[in-house]
Amino acid sequence: MQTVNLNAMQAYNKVIRANKVKNKPWNQKQAINTYIRQFTVPFDMDENVIDLRTMSENFDHKIIPLSEIHNAILTVLGPNFQTNPTPFNPGEGYVGYSGQKPKEYFDYLPWADDLVLWSVFQRDVAPYHVRKIYNDFDPTSVIVPCIIRITLENGKVVFCVWDGHHTIQVCRLKGWTHFPAWIIDLDKYTLAEIENAGFGDTIEERVLFGCYIAGKNMRRINGLMKKDLSPYDDFMIGYETRDAKIVTMMNILKDNNCTVKRHPVGAGAWSQIKSGYECFDLESVQGDKDGRFWARALAFHCNVWKAAPLTLEVYRPLSYLYQRANVQGITLPPSFDKELAGMLTKRFGDPESVHTLLKVSFWNALNANNGSLTGTIPTHDKERVLAAIINFYKQNGGKAILPPPSCQWNVENFLPKDE
Amino acid sequence: MAKKGFYLFKDPLGTNAVKQGITGSWEPRLGVYQNSYSRKSHTACFNVVWVGGDTAINELEKVVKREYNRDIEMSGWGHSEWIDNHSLELIEAKVDEIIKGYCYKIVKVDQKFLPLTIDNMPEFKQHYGLK
Numbered sequence: 418m419q420t421v422n423l424n425a426m427q428a429y430n431k432v433i434r435a436n437k438v439k440n441k442p443w444n445q446k447q448a449i450n451t452y453i454r455q456f457t458v459p460f461d462m463d464e465n466v467i468d469l470r471t472m473s474e475n476f477d478h479k480i481i482p483l484s485e486i487h488n489a490i491l492t493v494l495g496p497n498f499q500t501n502p503t504p505f506n507p508g509e510g511y512v513g514y515s516g517q518k519p520k521e522y523f524d525y526l527p528w529a530d531d532l533v534l535w536s537v538f539q540r541d542v543a544p545y546h547v548r549k550i551y552n553d554f555d556p557t558s559v560i561v562p563c564i565i566r567i568t569l570e571n572g573k574v575v576f577c578v579w580d581g582h583h584t585i586q587v588c589r590l591k592g593w594t595h596f597p598a599w600i601i602d603l604d605k606y607t608l609a610e611i612e613n614a615g616f617g618d619t620i621e622e623r624v625l626f627g628c629y630i631a632g633k634n635m636r637r638i639n640g641l642m643k644k645d646l647s648p649y650d651d652f653m654i655g656y657e658t659r660d661a662k663i664v665t666m667m668n669i670l671k672d673n674n675c676t677v678k679r680h681p682v683g684a685g686a687w688s689q690i691k692s693g694y695e696c697f698d699l700e701s702v703q704g705d706k707d708g709r710f711w712a713r714a715l716a717f718h719c720n721v722w723k724a725a726p727l728t729l730e731v732y733r734p735l736s737y738l739y740q741r742a743n744v745q746g747i748t749l750p751p752s753f754d755k756e757l758a759g760m761l762t763k764r765f766g767d768p769e770s771v772h773t774l775l776k777v778s779f780w781n782a783l784n785a786n787n788g789s790l791t792g793t794i795p796t797h798d799k800e801r802v803l804a805a806i807i808n809f810y811k812q813n814g815g816k817a818i819l820p821p822p823s824c825q826w827n828v829e830n831f832l833p834k835d836e
Numbered sequence: 837m838a839k840k841g842f843y844l845f846k847d848p849l850g851t852n853a854v855k856q857g858i859t860g861s862w863e864p865r866l867g868v869y870q871n872s873y874s875r876k877s878h879t880a881c882f883n884v885v886w887v888g889g890d891t892a893i894n895e896l897e898k899v900v901k902r903e904y905n906r907d908i909e910m911s912g913w914g915h916s917e918w919i920d921n922h923s924l925e926l927i928e929a930k931v932d933e934i935i936k937g938y939c940y941k942i943v944k945v946d947q948k949f950l951p952l953t954i955d956n957m958p959e960f961k962q963h964y965g966l967k
Contacts (some may be wrong), residue, residue: 768942
């Protein structure tokens with residue numbers, strides 16, 4: 418492994434300075450290209466994602482300093498993204514206030530009457546979710562719940578959970594007597610802060626302000642600012658941490674020289690993770706879900722379109738075709754794959770054109786509304802392309818017996834004439 | 837029948853950069869390029885051209901732009917189709933390789949029509965059945 422020698426921040430500043438000197442407007446792509454050129458192994462980065470797995474190959478042990486990722490993020494966000502450079506250490510409050518806790522602090526709270534839920538800023542509780550977490554419980558994976566400490570109008574102090582309620586309930590079921598908590602102390606807010614948010618100078622208004630803070634934070638964390646785990650990240654983390662099913666899927670991909678990618682770029686690139694699970698899970702006549710149909714569809718794709726990324730709308734219908742043949746007791750010999758491949762490439766060429774034009778043919782036949790299309794109208798593209806492939810194969814003199822298509826039409830008659 | 841074309845041309849000012857693009861409006865596209873300089877300096881032309889159906893040509897452009905993404909220096913305003921640091925010959929070979937690897941139904945235009953300019957456009961279009 419090679420370590421990056423250049424300081425990325427220096428390079429970033431260099432781009433900014435260069436643009437200022439020449440009075441050129443900042444260009445994101447140019448900034449990204451300049452940044453990436455420092456690295457031995459180039460990687461993708463844009464607004465949506467920085468490919469950290471590839472980036473990590475530039476570092477010893479594939480471990481990236483957060484400061485380097487920080488530089489990459491700033492490179493993408495550009496000079497118009499203003500940050501507050503004032504140093505801030507949230508833990509300093511413990512020292513600086515003669516033992517007093519700061520506005521936000523960490524603590525362990527006991528299971529007691531003052532540990533409460535105020536439904537105005539919390540979602541309903543889902544017992545099935547409690548059971549789900551309980552069954553999967555591991556004390557090393559407990560995320561610290563968030564709580565707001567409120568002094569009510571009657572002087573009573575309550576600790577209201579605004580995030581992590583399910584976690585606390587599960588920990589209690591596991592026998593925990595105290596719970597880790599990240600606590601906001603409402604009493605530490607100044608009147609100016611409360612008034613600036615539109616609330617008044619009364620105890621009732623202070624409590625309402627507390628609800629406002631908790632509700633806003635709850636929605637921020639769980640809704641507005643939530644970054645879902647992408648299927649790609651989920652798959653790669655599952656693979657690199659030895660999830661059995663994902664390892665099996667990866668073996669199938671490797672057997673076919675395919676690689677998992679966030680975007681469908683490059684030969685054999687596979688990026689449709691969820692649909693891959695769907696194809697892998699197709700059940701054989703013996704009841705196995707071992708990915709055999711998906712594997713054959715991938716082999717078909719890679720043998721025919723050697724430079725292309727895997728096209729979902731081609732390998733998924735093919736997976737279903739193999740599975741249906743298996744369930745219906747039809748044996749499809751290897752010569753079938755060769756024969757079908759020849760027909761598809763001769764007529765349509767590349768995989769995108771294959772499914773795009775087959776779907777066009779379907780819609781043209783359906784919209785003709787003259788009885789050209791008979792049978793059950795498919796409601797999903799995978800069924801439309803599957804039916805089109807079966808019809809097309811039969812109409813071009815295919816030798817193998819195939820499962821019947823859900824609907825029939827003459828594919829060629831409804832293809833665009835100039836494609 | 838082919839509808840569209842994918843083309844490459846060298847930077848007329850001589851840098852090591854190549855423009856890639858697609859068009860179905862051949863004369864207007866060359867006209868746009870010719871607008872930038874006098875014919876006395878340079879006649880707008882496409883150095884290499886491939887023709888094919890809409891779907892295939894559109895897909896080919898996407899693949900080529902992805903392939904050379906890091907050599908497309910800037911985004912927007914006429915910059916995003918200029919590929920730097922590669923010769924025309926290298927990019928031409930790569931495009932041929934992509935077409936073969938993807939099995940695109942795309943035909944490479946015969947050398948006798950190249951470079952394609954406004955002058956030999958009628959013969960080219962007639963030969964390939966283009967509008």
